[in-house]
Amino acid sequence: MRSITWRLTLWYAAILMAILFICGVAAFWVMRHLLLTEAAREVEAAVAAVQKLTSPVHENREEFNHVDLDDPELTAQDESGTIWLQITAPDGRVLNSSRALGNDVLAPGYIGPPVITRLRGQKVLLAGAELAGGALVQVARPLSREENFLKTLAGVLGLLALGGVVLAVAGGWVIARAALRPVQGLIRTARQISTTDLSRRIALRGPRDELYTLAQTFNQMLDRLEQGFRSQQEFVAAASHDLRTPLTVLKSYTGLLNRWGKDDPAVVEESVQAMTKAVSVMERLVNDLLLLARMQAGPPLRTTPLPLDELAGETVQEAGVIAKEVTVKLGPVERAVVAADEYYLRRALWALVDNAIKYNRPGGEVVVGVSVAENKREAGIFVADNGPGIDERELPRIFDRFYRGDPSRSQGKGFGLGLSLAREIVEAHGGRILVESHPGRGSRFTILLPLWQQEAMTAQ
CATH class of the missing domain: 3.30.565.10 (Histidine kinase-like ATPase, C-terminal domain)
Structure with a gap:
């Protein structure tokens, strides 16, 4: 997890997972809405058909046995051919019902738009309306086909999301590794650089993107470091050379005086003058170096x-x-x-x-x-x-x-x-x-x- 390659890969995978999840949930609920809307249309069409069959022209105020609730014209409203119908009196007595219902009774007394309820342990879509003579009709449609389809859809979407995440992890790792290859080259070059060898540079290849600019900037930094290091070496060599001459003069005359010259006034005079001149040269050089260092440090100028x-x-x-x-x-x-x-x-x-x-x-x-x-x-x-x-x-x-x-x-x-x-x-x-x-x-x-x-x- 310390590797930026893996962190980028996990970010890619997380973002893709979020996108797939949102798209999958949206697709699932849109499909569910469409299926339920179609099922509701079929139930409402069956209710309307029953109302048409029991219109005042065909009215029988006492019984509705003349209405065949298993008529294909009614059940054909549903592509699966499974619709349950029931006609009840205002007091709740069942006057007529589909043979498929058997002894089961739909919610007697319910009139209204399609709603989801449970019957025989499964979800059904139930709708009801009032008929001529005060009787009521209830129509139910099982939703097992829609539920099975939605379960299959959820499984497919889940597998697609899982496969997408796996591909995102694999592809993201490959892409991130390829994109960060210049950084790896920068790391290798930085590890190989030493104070005795500042000549190494990163090979500039690929598109001129941010990583290319980073490698280019790193090379430019190495150019400045190499130039500065070379200038420092030249500076030390030049300063040493300019200090060596007066130091040699001082050493020579102090040796001369220590051996035998201190007893000769002429030698003493010559030595003092030569050493004074050498010290003056050294003093001037040291003062110039100090002034140069002070200027580079940014002295507080009194303008x-x-x-x-x-x-x-x-x-x-x-x-x-x-x-x-x-x-x-x-x-x-x-x-x-x-x-x-x-x-x-x-x-x-x-x-x-x-x-x-x-x-x-x-x-x-x-x-x-x-x-x-x-x-x-x-x-x-x-x-x-x-x-x-x-x-x-x-x-x-x-x-x-x-x-x-x-x-x-x-x-x-x-x-x-x-x-x-x-x-x-x-x-x-x-x-x-x-x-x-x-x-x-x-x-x-x-x-x-x-x-x-x-x-x-x-x-x-």
């Missing part, structure tokens, strides 16, 4: 109205002091105010500017500007450079953690976390980052954010 033009101007001024071989200048700037957390958005913008400076050619140029979108609902702050650009094949992955695809990005200039952090921060603000790049002509990154509500209303 305030932030003018993008002022942020761009301040960033250009600060970057101009740091950049030595690259010129950083302010480009076209429009007045735009967005609702943002200044600390996080400044960090995202600095990641783009830092990348543009690091991966630019000597004597290159970095331009930071602000523009309002044509729809007057978004504002963009862009960072453009005239560096080597990014290959089109690498664009889909540049926002991945630790990704450094081109050779210029594997020369110790960064950890490959800047763009990933920038995207996480911008998306947390409900914005997006667009990138355009042409190899040999440079790249342009644009942060698009919704305008602050009041600013958007003013622009409209």
